[in-house]
Amino acid sequence: MSHGGTPAYISSKPRSSGVRDMPASCHGSLRRIVVQMCGHRSDLTEAAERAYAVPDPFREGDCMATDLTISVEDRPGGLASIGEALGKAGINIEGLLGIGFEGRGIIHVCVQDGAGARKALEGAGIKVEGEADAILGPPVQGAETPGTMGAMARQIADAGINVRAAYLATNSRVVMVTDDNMKLMDLMKNM
Structure with missing residues (x-):
């Protein structure tokens, strides 16, 4: 097993066929499941690919997020207030970077719902x-x-x-704000 509970044989990058690698012990089980789902069709490939399809993590919209920059007084409870406000609104923090500077806490928060997060924080x-x-x-x-x-x-x-900004997010993901996000997405598809 790799970190995060994902089996080491599963790659995060989609293969050209869209099918994830799986241990040999699963092949017979998969065939039985596919036959149950599709009957005794001669072409089981399509059903197998559907069952084990790997979504492209770089489809536009799937990996786009919002980086919010927040400045709070550098004192106990500043970060807690941010987390509580977002949690109460049902907004997950995907990534977080916080540093203290000249009496202020500078916090970067990565969220999927930027407008909702802004509303919750300002509220x-x-x-x-x-x-x-x-x-x-x-x-x-x-x-x-x-x-x-x-x-x-x-x-x-x-x-x-x-x-312009980079920090780690949950599950060994990275958050980046750049001068050309679309070019970065294209580049990361091939990394």
């Missing part, structure tokens, strides 16, 4: 200082391996993309 008296479109990438293969971030950043730089 709780928390001012949103900035908002940007962000890429919420799929899990990074080898995220715990030294050099992975450097190799990814080099590919992004060599493509001429400027990263």
